[in-house]
Amino acid sequence: MRYVSLVFLALLAPVAAGQERPTMSDVLESSSPSDWRQPDPANMLYMELEHGRVVLELAPHFAPGHVANIRQLVGNRYFDGLAIIRSQDNYVVQWGDPNAGAEDARLHENAADSLDPEFFRNAEDLPFAKIESRDAYASEVGFSGGFPAGRDGTKGRAWLIHCYGMLGVGRGTSPDSGSGAELYVVTGHAPRHLDRNVTLVGRVIDGIENLSTLPRGTGALGFFEHVEEHVPIVSVRFGSDLPEAERLQIELLRTDTEIFNQLVEARRYRSEEWFVDPSDAIGICNVPLPSRPSK
Amino acid sequence: MRYVSLVFLALLAPVAAGQERPTMSDVLESSSPSDWRQPDPANMLYMELEHGRVVLELAPHFAPGHVANIRQLVGNRYFDGLAIIRSQDNYVVQWGDPNAGAEDARLHENAADSLDPEFFRNAEDLPFAKIESRDAYASEVGFSGGFPAGRDGTKGRAWLIHCYGMLGVGRGTSPDSGSGAELYVVTGHAPRHLDRNVTLVGRVIDGIENLSTLPRGTGALGFFEHVEEHVPIVSVRFGSDLPEAERLQIELLRTDTEIFNQLVEARRYRSEEWFVDPSDAIGICNVPLPSRPSK
Numbered sequence: 354m355r356y357v358s359l360v361f362l363a364l365l366a367p368v369a370a371g372q373e374r375p376t377m378s379d380v381l382e383s384s385s386p387s388d389w390r391q392p393d394p395a396n397m398l399y400m401e402l403e404h405g406r407v408v409l410e411l412a413p414h415f416a417p418g419h420v421a422n423i424r425q426l427v428g429n430r431y432f433d434g435l436a437i438i439r440s441q442d443n444y445v446v447q448w449g450d451p452n453a454g455a456e457d458a459r460l461h462e463n464a465a466d467s468l469d470p471e472f473f474r475n476a477e478d479l480p481f482a483k484i485e486s487r488d489a490y491a492s493e494v495g496f497s498g499g500f501p502a503g504r505d506g507t508k509g510r511a512w513l514i515h516c517y518g519m520l521g522v523g524r525g526t527s528p529d530s531g532s533g534a535e536l537y538v539v540t541g542h543a544p545r546h547l548d549r550n551v552t553l554v555g556r557v558i559d560g561i562e563n564l565s566t567l568p569r570g571t572g573a574l575g576f577f578e579h580v581e582e583h584v585p586i587v588s589v590r591f592g593s594d595l596p597e598a599e600r601l602q603i604e605l606l607r608t609d610t611e612i613f614n615q616l617v618e619a620r621r622y623r624s625e626e627w628f629v630d631p632s633d634a635i636g637i638c639n640v641p642l643p644s645r646p647s648k
Numbered sequence: 649m650r651y652v653s654l655v656f657l658a659l660l661a662p663v664a665a666g667q668e669r670p671t672m673s674d675v676l677e678s679s680s681p682s683d684w685r686q687p688d689p690a691n692m693l694y695m696e697l698e699h700g701r702v703v704l705e706l707a708p709h710f711a712p713g714h715v716a717n718i719r720q721l722v723g724n725r726y727f728d729g730l731a732i733i734r735s736q737d738n739y740v741v742q743w744g745d746p747n748a749g750a751e752d753a754r755l756h757e758n759a760a761d762s763l764d765p766e767f768f769r770n771a772e773d774l775p776f777a778k779i780e781s782r783d784a785y786a787s788e789v790g791f792s793g794g795f796p797a798g799r800d801g802t803k804g805r806a807w808l809i810h811c812y813g814m815l816g817v818g819r820g821t822s823p824d825s826g827s828g829a830e831l832y833v834v835t836g837h838a839p840r841h842l843d844r845n846v847t848l849v850g851r852v853i854d855g856i857e858n859l860s861t862l863p864r865g866t867g868a869l870g871f872f873e874h875v876e877e878h879v880p881i882v883s884v885r886f887g888s889d890l891p892e893a894e895r896l897q898i899e900l901l902r903t904d905t906e907i908f909n910q911l912v913e914a915r916r917y918r919s920e921e922w923f924v925d926p927s928d929a930i931g932i933c934n935v936p937l938p939s940r941p942s943k
Contacts (some may be wrong), residue, residue, distance in 0.1 A: 489783065545934065549925040634785045639784075
């Protein structure tokens with residue numbers, strides 16, 4: 354093996370040996386089947402691009418109205434043949450109708466053109482696995498149903514957090530101007546100032562490199578300036594509408610288990626020999642959300 | 649203008665109108681020439697790739713030993729003809745000698761093979777513009793000489809922070825095993841657990857998209873599995889060794905000015921009409937570091 358690989362392997366995935374605290378690998382190895390879940394195909398969105406597929410899991414427990422409207426749009430084949438229109442470095446990739454707002458814009462048909470915002474929800478009955486973290490933007494952070502979330506009190510509000518890979522709904526100045534017909538994925542450092550100001554509806558669980566490596570748009574805010582730069586969307590489908598053989602066989606680590614707590618702590622307290630000055634700290638968007646092929 | 653652009657323009661760069669607090673645009677417009685600086689060509693590194701150029705500013709006030717060694721390596725033309733060997737999504741792009749450690753590895757000549765770590769420095773005499781931010785990883789965060797930095801007390805330690813675009817020195821398990829012959833740039837959410845465990849030596853100030861859009865490596869940790877995937881480095885030079893005409897004409901906003909304080913506050917308190925629930929908070933890696941063409 355090349356020395357150079359060894360160097361960085363040592364940096365990033367050192368072997369645990371005789372340590373008191375388990376590493377993330379140790380934790381995952383000790384997991385049992387019930388620590389994993391198979392996401393519901395009815396909440397999985399498959400976006401086919403010419404160069405690859407992006408698979409997302411939606412979060413109806415945070416944004417039921419928007420998920421329902423996206424379901425209508427997808428049912429209408431709204432996205433098929435539309436395009437990725439924006440790629441801004443260290444920020445977002447965005448897609449929708451390049452002609453939106455013009456006379457030849459594609460109609461939403463039976464889907465709504467605007468929706469009440471779902472920037473947050475009531476926290477009272479929401480399962481919420483809080484993690485200890487000094488967060489710049491929220492008084493409490495944790496996970497709910499597999500998604501990173503913030504909370505401002507158990508009886509107050511809870512909201513999804515703009516970590517890398519999260520899926521959001523573009524909107525105009527009016528809070529109700531989003532519909533799900535224009536969507537974006539975070540492809541840079543978490544833009545947390547958007548939290549509670551946009552409806553987040555899910556996250557990428559596979560294939561994000563098909564978005565994050567797109568050439569950056571040279572227009573303002575990373576919009577593609579020329580039609581030729583647009584990246585065509587072949588199709589968008591829900592998993593439940595795909596033949597079984599075409600579905601992604603994936604399991605996601607549950608976020609409401611003791612194993613997940615251990616994983617967070619393994620990433621907070623880096624016991625690997627490589628670390629000479631571990632921070633004993635963790636940020637919400639630095640917590641990995643492991644997946645593995647399902648059998 | 650297309651509606652879709654308007655939508656997201658509204659989201660991301662709304663027009664300030666009759667607000668109490670200035671926006672970032674307002675702040676930048678009110679800046680004077682002395683709020684800007686031209687980085688020293690002797691501390692600017694130009695990496696030429698076949699598809700574009702990446703320009704970095706080094707930070708000798710944090711890592712004098714490593715910057716000096718990189719100067720030797722570059723003087724020896726060490727990097728010319730080597731390659732980018734790794735691209736890991738939401739993490740780093742890394743370059744160096746694909747044959748490092750093997751018999752045909754390129755020699756460092758008069759440059760050191762290993763160096764004392766510069767993971768942090770004495771904070772006592774370091775100019776440090778602290779910003780108020782609840783940071784998960786450091787008790788104090790701010791800027792020093794144009795770079796994001798952490799501090800654990802005015803007489804204690806200070807260190808560069810792994811924000812997007814920062815340049816670091818790969819190393820093995822031994823803290824002194826880095827030399828600057830193997831370098832990486834952060835191309836994802838800030839991996840803050842690396843702070844104070846790696847020597848950071850600078851940051852990208854132009855052309856980061858030439859790194860961040862590279863295809864991801866399919867090997868472990870994003871290493872390229874096949875030689876054909878390697879991205880050749882045409883050359884690496886210091887700005888002071890380039891003809892004036894080939895140098896990047898750029899000015900960077902100083903980080904030790906009242907204008908910069910105002911910029912931080914404009915990003916903390918989002919007064920634009922678009923924001924319905926501003927967080928009144930900011931993270932250290934969410935502070936923009938503006939640049940503009942110099943005259």
